[in-house]
Amino acid sequence: xxxxxxxxxxxxxxxxxxxxxxxxxxxxxDGLLNLDGVDVAVFPPFPYLLLVRSILRDRxxxxxxGAQDVHFEDDGAFTGEVSTAMLKDCGVQVALCGHSxxxxxxxxxxxxxxxxxxxxx
Numbered sequence: 616x617x618x619x620x621x622x623x624x625x626x627x628x629x630x631x632x633x634x635x636x637x638x639x640x641x642x643x644x645d646g647l648l649n650l651d652g653v654d655v656a657v658f659p660p661f662p663y664l665l666l667v668r669s670i671l672r673d674r675x676x677x678x679x680x681g682a683q684d685v686h687f688e689d690d691g692a693f694t695g696e697v698s699t700a701m702l703k704d705c706g707v708q709v710a711l712c713g714h715s716x717x718x719x720x721x722x723x724x725x726x727x728x729x730x731x732x733x734x735x736x
Contacts (some may be wrong), residue, residue, distance in 0.1 A: 620652060620654045621652070621653045621654070622653070622654045622655075622656070623653055623654070623655050623656075623683060623714055624655070624657070624658060624709070624711075625643065625655075625656070625657045625658065625722065626658040626681075626683060626711065626714075627639070627657065627658060627659045627660060627683075628660075628683070628716075629660055630659060630660070631659065631663065632663035633666065633702060634647070636659055636660075636666055636667060637665040637666060637670060637714045639657075640657065640659075640666075640670040640671065641670060643655075643657055643675075643678060644670065644671065644674045644676045644678060647678060648678075652656040653676070654679065655678045655679065656680070656681040656709050657678055657679075657680065657681060657722055658679065658681040658682065658683050658711060659680075659683075660683065660694045661682070661683070661697060664680065664682070664702075664705040664706070664707065665705055665706075667680060668680050668705060669704035672706075679708040679709050679710040680705075680706050680707050680708055680709075681707060681708065681710060681711065682697065682702045682705075682707045682709075682710040682711065683710075683711050683714070684697070684710070684711060684712075684714070684717065684731075685697060685698070685699055685710045685712065685731055685734060686698055686731070686734070687727075687730035687731050687733065690735075698734075699725060699734050710731075710735050712728055712731040712732045712735060713728035713731070713732070
């Protein structure tokens with residue numbers, strides 16, 4: 616039987632600005648230099664994905680870049696939405712689907728979450 620590594624993700628929600636996102640990313644990377652046996656991802660707000668990706672790459676970090684949400688369609692007239700292809704272009708490796716806030720605050724239902732999960736997989 617194969618053993619999966621534990622996974623730890625940090626969802627920044629709608630917090631940070633450019634400077635604090637940079638500082639937080641550097642702090643995460645520096646704090647995890649000798650951490651083995653666990654996969655780690657950060658989920659910054661969309662505007663800071665490229666900034667965070669750049670810092671992770673520059674520092675040779677194994678921390679994964681994550682998206683806080685994703686749209687299930689590849690493209691189209693979906694104002695404000697972001698597709699999996701767009702996220703991949705930004706270096707995103709993992710995505711949150713079905714977060715409780717999106718379900719309770721935005722009213723997302725199982726059917727929509729299912730479409731998002733299928734798009735990501």
